[in-house]
Amino acid sequence: QVLPDLEKTSVFQSVANSFAKMGFEGISIGTRQDEVVVQFSDFVFDHSALDGSGVALGLISQAEKMLAANGLHHYRLIYAKWGTPSMAFEGRIACLTEWLKALNCSTQESITASFRNIEKDLNDVKWQVQNHNPYLLKPRVLINPIYSYYWATEYSLLDYSLGLNIKPYVHLWKGGALEFSRTEHLQSSQEFQPGRIYSYTRIPNANRRLMLHHMQKLQNGFSARVSLGELSAGPHRGGQAALRWDSLSGEWATGLNLSHWKALNEGPNYVGIPSGTPKVMFARYSPAGRDWTLEVQAGQYWYKDKGLSAISTHWFGD
Secondary structure (H helix, E strand, C coil): CCCCCHHHCCHHHHHHHHHHHCCCEEEEEEEECCEEEEEEECCCCCCCHHHHHHHHHHHHHHCHHHHHCCCCCEEEEEEEECCEEEEEEEEEHHHHHHHHHHCCCCHHHHCEEECCCHHHHHCCCEEEEEEECCCCCCCEEEEEEEEEEEECCCCCCEEEEEEEEEEEEEEEECCEEEEEEEEEEEEECHHHCCCCCCHHHCCCCCEEEEEEEEEEECCCCEEEEEEEEEECCCCEEEEEEEEEEECCCCCEEEEEEEEEEEECCCCCCCCCCCCECCEEEEEEECCCCCCEEEEEEEEECHHHCEEEEEEEEECCCC
């Protein structure tokens, strides 16, 4: 996409263009006193929400002089998931620039994160650019390789089954998306062939999913997600509802997932997962300043089995 000449556009349109050039969508830019407010949706940096937020903070830092010339010295950056404000960062732009370069400014003055009641803060913003590079009704396709393999078994040195997962999807409204997914088998080694020892884990061809999702950010740390449609296993038809709560600091999180799935092919000759109503709740603790998270999950899973698991996750550097 050819971008307009930045020299001939306003400072707000220039910033919007720089965000669009990096692949961000649904970009809105406004002002509140000496603060520039930028809201955007990210469908490019999928590893985590912090990846896209980090790129966006860098773009605000690059525009420091241009914004300062227009009397804008503070920023508020709002990361929207599927168009729904989910996370916000704020601070002094000059301090953010120094902090990114050499940590010369304090973190508190450079960047402060918030997760609650974000939309309330948008009421008094004077918008200059709205919904630049719209994301709604834009078809997208994700293609991912998938594989199953066994290494150094009594049958052979390496057995493998390869396939592709193709997922077209489109965002229909703020927080809502329609997703179709299908798996295609590419190639398998001898032991994955029908009747052989690993045939039950061969990448299938007819594995499909058709789901309608809606995600909603609620007040006071709550968020919800509802999904309806057909799962890839079976197939199963039904839905799932999830409710989640995050503490003000982000150290604590808890949630509940309730679902009901009806298998269409149940019977004596049916091979797969039967109908089920999995119900799982979780609680997670992520202490500030520590690269560590402890999560406990408990509930009823497929086949009506019940259980509890504790997961300790550690990070080393990045």
